[in-house]
Amino acid sequence: MAAGGFFYCADADRHVAVLRAQLQRLVTRSPFYAQKLEGLPVAKFDQMGAIADLPMTTLSEIRLSQMQALPLGLHAVADLSDVRFIHSSSGTTAPPHYVGVTARDWENWVATAQDCFSINGVGEGDVVLDALGFGMFTGGLPIAAGFQRLGATVVPAGPVDPKSLLRIANDTRIKFMICTPSYIDHLTDHLGEDGLTIPTLRGILLGAEPGGSIPELRRVIERITGVPAVEGLGNADLMPIFAARCGLSEGNHLVATNGLLLELVDPATDRVLPFDDGVEGELVATHLARECTPVVRLRTGDIVRAHLTPCPCGRTTPRLTCLGRIDDAVVIDDRRILPSQVQAVVAAFNPETTLAFEIVHRRDDDRLHLRAEYGIDVGDVGHLQRRLTAALAERLHVPSEITLLPPHTLPRYEMKSRRLWRA
Numbered sequence: 001m002a003a004g005g006f007f008y009c010a011d012a013d014r015h016v017a018v019l020r021a022q023l024q025r026l027v028t029r030s031p032f033y034a035q036k037l038e039g040l041p042v043a044k045f046d047q048m049g050a051i052a053d054l055p056m057t058t059l060s061e062i063r064l065s066q067m068q069a070l071p072l073g074l075h076a077v078a079d080l081s082d083v084r085f086i087h088s089s090s091g092t093t094a095p096p097h098y099v100g101v102t103a104r105d106w107e108n109w110v111a112t113a114q115d116c117f118s119i120n121g122v123g124e125g126d127v128v129l130d131a132l133g134f135g136m137f138t139g140g141l142p143i144a145a146g147f148q149r150l151g152a153t154v155v156p157a158g159p160v161d162p163k164s165l166l167r168i169a170n171d172t173r174i175k176f177m178i179c180t181p182s183y184i185d186h187l188t189d190h191l192g193e194d195g196l197t198i199p200t201l202r203g204i205l206l207g208a209e210p211g212g213s214i215p216e217l218r219r220v221i222e223r224i225t226g227v228p229a230v231e232g233l234g235n236a237d238l239m240p241i242f243a244a245r246c247g248l249s250e251g252n253h254l255v256a257t258n259g260l261l262l263e264l265v266d267p268a269t270d271r272v273l274p275f276d277d278g279v280e281g282e283l284v285a286t287h288l289a290r291e292c293t294p295v296v297r298l299r300t301g302d303i304v305r306a307h308l309t310p311c312p313c314g315r316t317t318p319r320l321t322c323l324g325r326i327d328d329a330v331v332i333d334d335r336r337i338l339p340s341q342v343q344a345v346v347a348a349f350n351p352e353t354t355l356a357f358e359i360v361h362r363r364d365d366d367r368l369h370l371r372a373e374y375g376i377d378v379g380d381v382g383h384l385q386r387r388l389t390a391a392l393a394e395r396l397h398v399p400s401e402i403t404l405l406p407p408h409t410l411p412r413y414e415m416k417s418r419r420l421w422r423a
């Protein structure tokens with residue numbers, strides 16, 4: 001790699017042969033890739049920089065490919081008899097699609113998850129309550145398998161009701177809980193801040209939505225739970241988890257260095273950006289060796305920021321912060337606003353505000369319409385509203401129209417929250 005280059009790939013000299021073999025396999029076995037890469041000399045792919053010559057893939061293409069050949073699509077390159085799991089994307093912002101996992105893919109998923117949770121601080125013998133959903137979600141079974149591989153004990157509670165959570169957590173003496181940031185909000189909304197009492201708890205692992213990358217929100221979660229909060233990044237198309245936060249610097253250390261080649265693209269211009277410290281763009285990823293449902297230059301829809309400064313922990317891989325989904329962005333005054341940016345401002349006011357909020361986007365209105373809740377002890381709601389308006393203007397440089405509602409008015413979510421409504 002790397003700094004100054006237009007992609008990140010660990011040990012490009014070694015992996016170029018791996019990717020060449022992968023591309024040859026794709027054009028031979030997949031009608032989708034045979035057409036997509038037609039006329040390109042993949043057999044002569046001998047330097048990673050040539051990745052720029054390959055076409056990008058969109059999630060719409062993946063979904064169309066799947067509809068043309070259910071269950072896994074024309075881009076799948078493994079025999080169904082070799083597929084050990086079929087999972088799916090969560091379908092939060094777009095219709096869900098399936099991903100296939102061979103035994104080798106599963107091994108890579110689990111080994112990568114194991115390394116990620118080790119970075120998060122989980123160790124052998126630790127009891128981890130898994131409050132993520134199971135079922136088709138890639139954050140379910142593969143995540144639990146990663147903990148198991150680490151020698152931890154998994155309590156697969158799922159996002160249960162708050163009283164059950166407390167009972168199970170205390171009965172099993174958990175040391176860690178993995179959940180979405182929204183689930184913490186859901187718990188405290190029901191239990192109150194004093195109610196989330198788990199004396200054995202030593203850390204919260206956040207994932208499945210961008211909140212864990214927002215320092216202001218992490219601070220609130222750490223205050224509520226009384227323990228450090230870390231994060232992991234993943235998605236159904238690439239890997240359930242491929243990067244993890246050590247807690248000593250911003251961002252999540254990339255772990256899947258043997259499996260992914262990453263690029264950053266400006267979603268407005270489609271221009272590939274330098275993979276440099278501080279650069280923000282849409283994450284574009286290529287599987288180096290995925291056996292089933294591999295992707296080539298997939299535009300993931302995730303807006304990320306790259307961190308390449310040294311980390312005190314000594315790990316040298318780049319770190320990524322997930323800022324949100326491009327589908328959730330609203331454009332006001334030519335500025336792209338992501339819900340996570342609004343969430344950072346709202347969370348900074350907690351406990352004067354709760355953590356619940358909604359953005360209502362009206363195409364014909366150049367103001368940010370925000371619905372949020374004032375906290376239970378707030379006396380002067382008008383004063384809070386003026387300070388919140390000023391903070392949004394200062395941080396996001398857009399005018400806003402804020403409606404402050406009583407506590408417990410807006411919906412809570414046990415898994416991923418919906419923050420954006422388009423009117």
Ligand SMILES: [Zn+2]
Binds near residue numbers: 312
């Ligand atoms: Zn680190």
